[in-house]
Amino acid sequence: MWTGLLLLLLACTGRRVETLVIKGSDTEVNAVLQLAERYMELDSAVSISITGGGSGVGIAALLNGKIHLANSSRELNSHELQYAEQHGLRIVPHILAADALVIITHPSVGLDSLDMTQLAGLFAGDVSDWQALGARSGPVSLYGRQSNSGTFMYFRDKVLGRDFSPTLKQMNGTAQIIEAVRNDPGAIGYVGLGYVTEPDGSPRQGIRVLGIVPAGQTSAISPLHRDNLTQGRYPLLRPLYQFTIGEAQGRLRAFLDFEQSAEGRRIIEGNGYLPVEKGTFVTKGVDEVDKRGL
Amino acid sequence: MLIRHFWDKFWEKTLAALALVAVLTLGGIFLLLLTNSWKAFSHISLSEFFSAAAWNPAAYETPTFGIGAMLWSTLLVTLGAMAIGVPLGLGTAAFMSELAPARLRNLLKPAVEMLAAVPSVVIGFLGIVLVGPFLARVFHLPNGLNALNGAILLAVMSLPTLVSIAEDAIHAVPKAYKEASYALGATRWETLLRVTLPSCRSGLIAAIMLGMGRAIGETMTVLMATGNATAMPNGFFDPVRTLTATVAIEMGETPQGTTHFYALFACALTLFVITLLINVAAERLAASYRKKGQ
Numbered sequence: 165m166w167t168g169l170l171l172l173l174l175a176c177t178g179r180r181v182e183t184l185v186i187k188g189s190d191t192e193v194n195a196v197l198q199l200a201e202r203y204m205e206l207d208s209a210v211s212i213s214i215t216g217g218g219s220g221v222g223i224a225a226l227l228n229g230k231i232h233l234a235n236s237s238r239e240l241n242s243h244e245l246q247y248a249e250q251h252g253l254r255i256v257p258h259i260l261a262a263d264a265l266v267i268i269t270h271p272s273v274g275l276d277s278l279d280m281t282q283l284a285g286l287f288a289g290d291v292s293d294w295q296a297l298g299a300r301s302g303p304v305s306l307y308g309r310q311s312n313s314g315t316f317m318y319f320r321d322k323v324l325g326r327d328f329s330p331t332l333k334q335m336n337g338t339a340q341i342i343e344a345v346r347n348d349p350g351a352i353g354y355v356g357l358g359y360v361t362e363p364d365g366s367p368r369q370g371i372r373v374l375g376i377v378p379a380g381q382t383s384a385i386s387p388l389h390r391d392n393l394t395q396g397r398y399p400l401l402r403p404l405y406q407f408t409i410g411e412a413q414g415r416l417r418a419f420l421d422f423e424q425s426a427e428g429r430r431i432i433e434g435n436g437y438l439p440v441e442k443g444t445f446v447t448k449g450v451d452e453v454d455k456r457g458l
Numbered sequence: 459m460l461i462r463h464f465w466d467k468f469w470e471k472t473l474a475a476l477a478l479v480a481v482l483t484l485g486g487i488f489l490l491l492l493t494n495s496w497k498a499f500s501h502i503s504l505s506e507f508f509s510a511a512a513w514n515p516a517a518y519e520t521p522t523f524g525i526g527a528m529l530w531s532t533l534l535v536t537l538g539a540m541a542i543g544v545p546l547g548l549g550t551a552a553f554m555s556e557l558a559p560a561r562l563r564n565l566l567k568p569a570v571e572m573l574a575a576v577p578s579v580v581i582g583f584l585g586i587v588l589v590g591p592f593l594a595r596v597f598h599l600p601n602g603l604n605a606l607n608g609a610i611l612l613a614v615m616s617l618p619t620l621v622s623i624a625e626d627a628i629h630a631v632p633k634a635y636k637e638a639s640y641a642l643g644a645t646r647w648e649t650l651l652r653v654t655l656p657s658c659r660s661g662l663i664a665a666i667m668l669g670m671g672r673a674i675g676e677t678m679t680v681l682m683a684t685g686n687a688t689a690m691p692n693g694f695f696d697p698v699r700t701l702t703a704t705v706a707i708e709m710g711e712t713p714q715g716t717t718h719f720y721a722l723f724a725c726a727l728t729l730f731v732i733t734l735l736i737n738v739a740a741e742r743l744a745a746s747y748r749k750k751g752q
Contacts, residue, residue, distance in 0.1 A: 330689035
């Protein structure tokens with residue numbers, strides 16, 4: 165209602181301000197916020213409001229017609245696709261950047277790497293004691309995000325391929341996962357790459373970032389080496405999406421273009437994500453989405 | 459004269475209409491919960507909903523909608539909170555109205571009531587950074603995000619209700635009862651334990667039940683401090699996920715009109731009925747002691 169009043173006031177003064185409403189992924193919210201702040205400096209005729217809440221929250225709001233752009237760290241699920249189809253909504257995916265999902269443990273677990281099968285076994289609840297993986301004996305304590313998180317869904321669908329163990333502690337945000345892992349000697353959790361390094365790029369104290377052995381290979385790939393990410397060797401790389409209903413037009417299009425400009429990419433990189441060139445490994449995600457008839 | 463009469467009537471009717479708003483709101487909420495929950499039960503059987511332990515509405519394969527584990531979690535946290543809060547609250551109330559010098563009481567009463575003004579996010583935050591690590595250290599647990607943490611925080615949050623109502627009840631005991639007891643040679647302790655407290659028993663029970671109603675409906679604090687694992691808890695040292703936390707976490711992400719959406723309404727209805735029953739019982743008891751006091 166206040167936005168309405170504000171618009172009315174501005175309309176009276178003869179200046180037209182267009183409002184864009186963006187909502188969704190907590191993983192993306194900081195980066196998109198910075199992009200929007202910079203964009204609003206460049207174009208004073210637009211006002212952009214951004215909130216988090218999780219990918220599912222953003223997609224639900226987009227489908228219900230409440231927002232213009234949904235940030236999402238996952239693709240649409242079958243229920244959402246079905247809902248869009250029934251209501252004649254054409255959802256168009258855009259790729260903001262790529263994010264690496266990082267597996268962290270408490271240092272006293274003593275492991276340096278895991279392969280994909282071990283990782284899935286841990287989070288699905290097959291392994292309850294670290295001894296089974298050749299580490300120091302002690303209970304495994306699983307940390308993850310809540311089910312409204314795109315990270316939760318990505319990890320479940322792409323790494324586990326089945327349900328999480330019901331003993332997974334579902335934390336409110338990534339910062340909470342890191343805090344919990346730091347304090348729990350048997351802890352393992354998954355977080356976004358942007359959260360495991362200090363602003364100066366050095367790894368955070370009190371947690372250990374694990375290397376991951378891709379399926380069918382023998383050596384572990386660490387996400388802390390930039391080449392492993394840019395060349396697509398690290399197995400837990402995922403695209404960060406933004407969805408619109410129909411092709412983006414006008415100011416929304418201009419904002420999306422700004423995100424992929426040289427300046428936009430610098431901001432994205434500053435948040436710990438990888439800017440994406442068209443035609444690299446991540447665009448595969450778009451094609452897959454297209455194939456599913458989005 | 460006639461005009462005065464008119465205004466008298468006018469204000470009487472206006473105030474009656476205002477009072478009716480609260481009743482209509484309550485009725486409206488109940489109706490809304492009921493109609494939406496109804497739709498859930500065309501897909502889920504009642505017996506599955508109440509007895510099955512697993513709640514996994516966004517499952518990888520088959521969704522399950524059982525609130526068994528969450529109901530048990532809610533009860534565990536609430537009963538734990540009462541086990542801690544009742545002795546603390548009743549003790550405080552007895553001390554304040556019977557033993558404390560007037561100056562101390564004038565300090566204590568507002569201090570306890572101020573506790574109600576602390577926002578629940580703040581208490582939840584203290585649960586993460588203070589109570590959690592403390593519990594982990596004292597009980598040698600891997601982490602302190604469990605039912606006991608929630609119970610301790612909820613005990614603190616229900617204290618203002620408990621103390622305030624219990625103090626009123628104790629205060630309402632006729633002076634003559636106590637004087638008679640002293641005249642028979644009883645000490646202050648004997649008088650408190652054998653005369654004062656038993657004669658306001660129904661008021662104390664009302665205080666306990668209203669405190670319980672406060673604890674059972676609390677959301678943010680338990681959501682932050684109890685770990686939110688969906689597994690059936692085996693005791694106070696296991697993480698729990700309450701009904702309130704589930705509704706809060708999942709409501710935003712769920713597309714409207716799905717079984718999951720309606721199932722969340724059914725969770726809310728269950729919670730509503732529980733708190734309604736507790737409050738009605740408490741009101742009845744409170745009314746009976748008010749009559750006796752006069």
